[in-house]
Amino acid sequence: MGGVPTEISDIASVPPEELMADPGRLWAAGPRAIAARALAYARATGAQTYDEIGFRWSAALPLRDVAPLQTVHRTRLDHALQLERREDPRVERARREQMRLRHRPIDVPPDGRYRYEFDGELLHLTRRWTDSGGRNQEDVWTFPVTAPPSMLARDAQDHDEPELAGYRIRLEDPAMRWLPLRTVIERAAFPRMQECREALTSEIEPGHFYAFLSHRWLARTEPDPGNGQARYAAWQLVGHLCDALRVAGERGLHTPRRFNPLIGFVIGLAGSALAEALIVNLVRPSLDDATLATALEEIAPLEHELADRGVGLAGDDASFERLRGLLADRPVLTSLVERMHVWYDYSCLPQAPRDEADEEFFVAGLAQLVACQVLSRTVVLLDETEDYLSRGWCTLEALVADSEMGRLDLLVGSERSTTREGRAEFYFETLLADRPHVIWRALLDTEVLQVQSSAECMSRLGLALSDERDIPIVYDRLRTIRAPAKVHTDASELWTGVVPVPVADGGAAAVIPRSGGRILRSQPRAPAQTLDWTAALRLGAPGDGSGNASTSEFITLGADGCHVAVIASCEGEAVQLTRWVLRHRDELGTQVASVSWLATDIAPVGSMPCGTLRVQPVDAPSWVVVATGTRLEHGHAAPAIIAALAAAATPYRLLEIDRQTENLAQVEPGPATGPGQGDTEIVPIPAGGFPVHAGGLLRGFALRELV
Amino acid sequence: MTDLRQRLFAAPPELLAELCKRYRDEIVASFPEWMVLPEPLRGDREAAERWLAALIRIGEQLERLGEPQPLAWLYGEGRDDPVAKWTTALAHADELLSADRPEEAIAVMRPVLESLGQSSGPIVDDLLAKAHGKMAVALLALGDFEGARAFTLAALEACISTSDLYGIYAYRENLDVIDAVAGDEALATLRAQLAEAQDLSDAGRLAAANEVLGELAGRDDVGRYAGKFYGLFGLNLYRLGDFERAHAWTKAALDACDQSDDLHGMIIYAENLRRIDERRRGRET
Numbered sequence: 001m002g003g004v005p006t007e008i009s010d011i012a013s014v015p016p017e018e019l020m021a022d023p024g025r026l027w028a029a030g031p032r033a034i035a036a037r038a039l040a041y042a043r044a045t046g047a048q049t050y051d052e053i054g055f056r057w058s059a060a061l062p063l064r065d066v067a068p069l070q071t072v073h074r075t076r077l078d079h080a081l082q083l084e085r086r087e088d089p090r091v092e093r094a095r096r097e098q099m100r101l102r103h104r105p106i107d108v109p110p111d112g113r114y115r116y117e118f119d120g121e122l123l124h125l126t127r128r129w130t131d132s133g134g135r136n137q138e139d140v141w142t143f144p145v146t147a148p149p150s151m152l153a154r155d156a157q158d159h160d161e162p163e164l165a166g167y168r169i170r171l172e173d174p175a176m177r178w179l180p181l182r183t184v185i186e187r188a189a190f191p192r193m194q195e196c197r198e199a200l201t202s203e204i205e206p207g208h209f210y211a212f213l214s215h216r217w218l219a220r221t222e223p224d225p226g227n228g229q230a231r232y233a234a235w236q237l238v239g240h241l242c243d244a245l246r247v248a249g250e251r252g253l254h255t256p257r258r259f260n261p262l263i264g265f266v267i268g269l270a271g272s273a274l275a276e277a278l279i280v281n282l283v284r285p286s287l288d289d290a291t292l293a294t295a296l297e298e299i300a301p302l303e304h305e306l307a308d309r310g311v312g313l314a315g316d317d318a319s320f321e322r323l324r325g326l327l328a329d330r331p332v333l334t335s336l337v338e339r340m341h342v343w344y345d346y347s348c349l350p351q352a353p354r355d356e357a358d359e360e361f362f363v364a365g366l367a368q369l370v371a372c373q374v375l376s377r378t379v380v381l382l383d384e385t386e387d388y389l390s391r392g393w394c395t396l397e398a399l400v401a402d403s404e405m406g407r408l409d410l411l412v413g414s415e416r417s418t419t420r421e422g423r424a425e426f427y428f429e430t431l432l433a434d435r436p437h438v439i440w441r442a443l444l445d446t447e448v449l450q451v452q453s454s455a456e457c458m459s460r461l462g463l464a465l466s467d468e469r470d471i472p473i474v475y476d477r478l479r480t481i482r483a484p485a486k487v488h489t490d491a492s493e494l495w496t497g498v499v500p501v502p503v504a505d506g507g508a509a510a511v512i513p514r515s516g517g518r519i520l521r522s523q524p525r526a527p528a529q530t531l532d533w534t535a536a537l538r539l540g541a542p543g544d545g546s547g548n549a550s551t552s553e554f555i556t557l558g559a560d561g562c563h564v565a566v567i568a569s570c571e572g573e574a575v576q577l578t579r580w581v582l583r584h585r586d587e588l589g590t591q592v593a594s595v596s597w598l599a600t601d602i603a604p605v606g607s608m609p610c611g612t613l614r615v616q617p618v619d620a621p622s623w624v625v626v627a628t629g630t631r632l633e634h635g636h637a638a639p640a641i642i643a644a645l646a647a648a649a650t651p652y653r654l655l656e657i658d659r660q661t662e663n664l665a666q667v668e669p670g671p672a673t674g675p676g677q678g679d680t681e682i683v684p685i686p687a688g689g690f691p692v693h694a695g696g697l698l699r700g701f702a703l704r705e706l707v
Numbered sequence: 708m709t710d711l712r713q714r715l716f717a718a719p720p721e722l723l724a725e726l727c728k729r730y731r732d733e734i735v736a737s738f739p740e741w742m743v744l745p746e747p748l749r750g751d752r753e754a755a756e757r758w759l760a761a762l763i764r765i766g767e768q769l770e771r772l773g774e775p776q777p778l779a780w781l782y783g784e785g786r787d788d789p790v791a792k793w794t795t796a797l798a799h800a801d802e803l804l805s806a807d808r809p810e811e812a813i814a815v816m817r818p819v820l821e822s823l824g825q826s827s828g829p830i831v832d833d834l835l836a837k838a839h840g841k842m843a844v845a846l847l848a849l850g851d852f853e854g855a856r857a858f859t860l861a862a863l864e865a866c867i868s869t870s871d872l873y874g875i876y877a878y879r880e881n882l883d884v885i886d887a888v889a890g891d892e893a894l895a896t897l898r899a900q901l902a903e904a905q906d907l908s909d910a911g912r913l914a915a916a917n918e919v920l921g922e923l924a925g926r927d928d929v930g931r932y933a934g935k936f937y938g939l940f941g942l943n944l945y946r947l948g949d950f951e952r953a954h955a956w957t958k959a960a961l962d963a964c965d966q967s968d969d970l971h972g973m974i975i976y977a978e979n980l981r982r983i984d985e986r987r988r989g990r991e992t
Contacts, residue, residue, distance in 0.1 A: 097899070103935060139872055250911055683771070
């Protein structure tokens, strides 16, 4: 890692938990040394597992935003803390109440600058303004998402949950079976497949709802010995269905949900994502306004007790009598429940001991797991997240849903005192969100940087499989999943590689960006062309193993041509994308003179062939900036580089590498904004080049400390 | 040297780079002196912030020229800088509070409070308010409601004295929480009903929300929540399209906030009134 030894004797022996509680000592060496020291600390004990490295890295950072990297180690710590928390319950209740007792505005005033925060229920807009005395002031304007301020409402678009793919794609496979939810409720359990074979269905019918239940096995021979998973799954599926009916009633049966793409979340009246999926796939095809009205009458008395979507009642209904009683005199609700089906491995695949026919069925069914997920809706029964994510099959299922389909619903999987309103704890959700990033780095280490074998990869990920023969199967499936679609950005992300910048003053100076704020694309932009490079985001793409094996962060190919700036989620991915660019550069339709990469890494747990950060002035007549769409627009690095290009009046193209069509946009320089206007600065290039930051810089001060 | 400082403070980026290059040694020698905020600026938070920002710009420019010391001084490195020490200690206390270790947080904050009490200036006022606020949180976690209330009041007073609106808003909320916990059944019921009405309003069930509020109308102990009560009634009526009554209730909310020195409430209901009156005028025309 740059070959520079990093001095951490002052913190090397301090446990991570202590370090987290005393961020002052982490500032001691100055902002430029923080990343290098955190990287050294992360690996100081010889930590091998990716999770432990991530935990130690995160503990050694004094700078955190709202959502730093979440690891299994950290989740355990947070959960233990929450269980031991001594806060008076009256204080907690008063705090939660206080949010609702804030004065509520109709809209925000037109003056001032706003930043917003969404806490899962309420939108808090903090206004910065200058009062009549010339003082800077801040105040908070709180809104429910059902009635957002006009500036957020006007950019919203219709955005329903998608239809199940199973309605469009017919897959004739006898090994794919679905268990009616009614059967689970009748039998008060997930029955063993051989005991419910006659109830299983194989067709996916429009107007019916299908959920793939991902869960962990609680015992070696049966997954749900106390029937807790069955109880929690059934009650919550019914709870979310009631939520769906309520929303459909209040919003209008066919009125779509609204979504603001600029801020990235739903606004207006909406149910949970699962409830919205039920509206689209079950409620709308099954009901009309009259039957919906009847359904609303049926569920009206349940509003209070199902406010937590069934979690509380699930805990007390061991025999399912209460749930059966609830459905008994509610014919419309019951008719909808009868159209709900689940895939649960124990009930849908033959269990050992198996005869020959069942063995064939089992093997064929196992091969169809991903198809089952793709055709339905993946729902994770979350109880012990740390354990769930240490299971190989569970992890694979969560990743397929998250990366391939971009969505995954969470249900509370067991009784937990720390859940709120029927939702899994926040840190469990963030752990689930960050896990794909960690796994992606492990796969890149194995496949691209080739620092370990696949078995070592699985071991360092801490993925357990009860049958060791499954290890290569699960690994092989993991490596076929594309790079995580979701981007997690935070002030604590690590920048390494090269920040390429255009030159000024005939090459004597460089245009240095100083701000990474989101770019509003106001520059003239030609219609986007199509260049499908999405295969670059998958491992093992055709031609992957051939050609250039360089890991260099700056590659010169010739004197003339454009510069290609790659921005990636980590060094491994940066190397993968750069190699792709080198192999496919002819498809850009112009000569390429040089290629650089910059990694902006929320989870720097993987191997780092570079491990440093520097500014590289580039004298090129045009540029291509390559990154995922979200990273181009919302990450800080791409907007910073684009700001420098705009200031230097350099034409550039933006290539959204995760889009298949209309993803290569030419941006002509507008009227030169001119450097030195706040976002950029012209800095003379020193004789020996700009400084090299060993260990890189954290995003929080990367642009300030760069040169 | 004052002349050099003034030129540096006013210089655009290119000139600043040039001046720093030319007068590098003089600037480094004078920098510690410039770090002492001149007396006339100490009561003016804005001016103090501008002063500090100018010093940071100079420090960064010098660092680019290979002279890191002034920036290091500003960040409190290698120098006995009390502000940096206070800030670090408060950050430490924050982390201890997050880790549910209030006793240790108090132990970290006691010397900070003592030291801040012996100093003065805009940064000190700001830090003192924060230190009092954190102390209150720690005491609340330990169940010492009286102590928590006293420190919250001190934080609130410090914010009122510096006209820090955000601080006033935050510490008033904290005070509400403390009083709710230590309060009687009547207060608990009042808060619960208001919260229920707000939930109903948030869910778009405006008439039901006003029904709950209607039950409160007969109470004569609405007291400190009068602004919230009237304001929510007004907001629901506005959304129901009854602009005349919405105006009346929102005006009552504004007056109630005025009487209780609730600045945040006054700003919000004044803005709500403006919106309501716009709609009223729109209907008239």
